[in-house]
Amino acid sequence: MAGMLYLVPTPIGNLGDISQRCREVLAQADFIAAEDTRVTLRLLNHLGLKKPLVSYYEHNKTASGGRILDRLLAGECCALVSDAGTPAISDPGEDLVRQCAQAGIPVSALPGPCAAVTALSMSGLPTGRFTFEGFLSTAKKSRAAHLSALAKESRTMIFYEAPHKLLATLQDMAAVFGPDRRIALCRELTKLHEEVVRTTLGQAAALYASQSPRGEFVLVVAGAEPERETVSLDDALARAKALVAGGMSRKDAARQAAQETGLAKNAIYAGLLD
Ligand code: SAM
Numbered sequence: 001m002a003g004m005l006y007l008v009p010t011p012i013g014n015l016g017d018i019s020q021r022c023r024e025v026l027a028q029a030d031f032i033a034a035e036d037t038r039v040t041l042r043l044l045n046h047l048g049l050k051k052p053l054v055s056y057y058e059h060n061k062t063a064s065g066g067r068i069l070d071r072l073l074a075g076e077c078c079a080l081v082s083d084a085g086t087p088a089i090s091d092p093g094e095d096l097v098r099q100c101a102q103a104g105i106p107v108s109a110l111p112g113p114c115a116a117v118t119a120l121s122m123s124g125l126p127t128g129r130f131t132f133e134g135f136l137s138t139a140k141k142s143r144a145a146h147l148s149a150l151a152k153e154s155r156t157m158i159f160y161e162a163p164h165k166l167l168a169t170l171q172d173m174a175a176v177f178g179p180d181r182r183i184a185l186c187r188e189l190t191k192l193h194e195e196v197v198r199t200t201l202g203q204a205a206a207l208y209a210s211q212s213p214r215g216e217f218v219l220v221v222a223g224a225e226p227e228r229e230t231v232s233l234d235d236a237l238a239r240a241k242a243l244v245a246g247g248m249s250r251k252d253a254a255r256q257a258a259q260e261t262g263l264a265k266n267a268i269y270a271g272l273l274d
Contacts, residue, residue, distance in 0.1 A: 002105045003030070003076045005068075007093060009086040009112030012216075013191035015046055017113050023047055025110060029079035033068055035092055039083045056080065057092050065096050072105045086114040090134045090160055115189055116158045119218035123156070123184035124198050126223070130156040136169060147176040154223040163213040170208060173221065174201040182222040188215040231261040237271040244272065 006025045011017040026032060027049055033056040034040035044051060056064045068078055080087045080096065086109075087093035100107050116132050131153060137143045150157060161169050173181070179202025187195045193215060197204065201221070236257045243253035254269035261268075 002103070003072045003074070003078065005072060005096065005100050005105060005107045006077065006079045007087045007097070007107065007109040008079045008081050009110060009114065010040075010043055010081050010084055012084045012113045012115050012118070012189055013194075015043075017190060018043070018047070019110070019112055022110055022112060023049075026051065026079050026081075028077070030076040031071070031078055033064070033078050033080045033096075035082040035087075040081055043081075056096065061092055061095055065099060068096065069099055069103060069105070072100065073103065084113070084115075086112065089114055089116065089132075113190070115160065115186075115216070115218050118189050119184070119186035119220050120156065120158055122186065122196055123220035124196075125156045125182060125184055125220055127156065129154075129223075130158060132158045135160050135162075136165075136172075138165070143172065147172060151176055152224050152227070154226055156223050157221045159219040159221065161217050161219055163215060163217060166213045166217055167205065167208045169219070170201060170205040173219075174205050177201060177221065177224070179203075179205075181224075184220040186218040186220060187213075189218065191215070231263065233263060233267060233271065236261040236263045236268050240268050240272055 006029060008022050008025055010022070026044070026047065029051065031052040031054060032040060033054050035055075035057045037053045037055050040053060054064060054068065056068060072078055080093055082091035082093065085091065088097055097107055120127055120130055133146070133150070136146055136159065159169070179200060181201045183199060183201050183204055185197040185199070185204055187193070187197070197207070199207070239260065240250075240253040240257035243256055244250055248256070250269060250272045254265050254272060257263070257268050258265035
């Protein structure tokens with residue numbers, strides 16, 4: 001019988017955020033697959049656990065993933081952890097989960113720390129609809145293509161970024177989304193120097209042009225305002241005439257039709273006088 005792959009989220013800065021259930025799964029798993037075994041060893045020492053560790057990271061995931069799969073198929077249970085946060089979210093794990101799904105090995109994901117959701121929830125920006133964009137590419141062409149594909153995105157957007165690339169990213173975003181677009185820069189979440197700066201892209205770029213960013217950042221960027229439908233002057237005039245026919249004064253009808261269509265009140269009023 002196949003074993004089970006557990007996806008175990010770990011703290012993104014505050015060790016107190018490890019859940020009781022995550023401790024139990026780490027304690028009970030036959031072995032732990034870790035992005036960096038030294039980082040995970042520190043966590044296990046903190047929890048007072050001793051477990052067999054194997055490494056599973058970006059550059060060994062094909063070979064290591066094959067060995068993990070064999071052990072799961074033989075009936076063992078594996079807990080997968082990344083350095084911090086939720087495995088498979090901008091971290092190794094996605095491939096292993098897909099391979100397990102294909103091989104009929106059950107996967108269980110434990111809920112827990114994730115920088116993206118933590119940042120979104122405290123951003124002050126709309127949370128009803130959002131899109132996770134991860135890291136922008138460092139290659140100029142694909143980075144530009146990624147941003148321009150988002151130019152009209154109306155949902156709140158979440159990006160991860162390293163501090164040394166932050167300024168260039170803010171400048172590129174300001175160029176594509178406009179300097180007035182709102183952004184929440186969520187820094188060092190759950191750590192001693194946690195900070196959220198709610199500002200605009202233009203001001204954020206100016207801020208980090210004058211001081212070096214430190215620590216880890218999640219960028220939460222407001223979506224684009226929905227585009228107003230373009231209405232012709234004839235349509236606006238027809239609307240104003242209908243309002244006048246309903247008993248409204250020409251002046252009020254022109255004002256209301258202008259509000260509804262975004263066209264100039266004077267032009268609609270002039271049309272009504274003709
Ligand atoms: N799997 C992780 C998760 O669930 O959040 C994300 C790992 S990704 C390799 C690392 C990026 O997450 C960092 O570059 C930063 O953008 C973000 N991040 C992680 N911890 C953070 C923290 N404490 N504060 C702000 N951002 C953080």
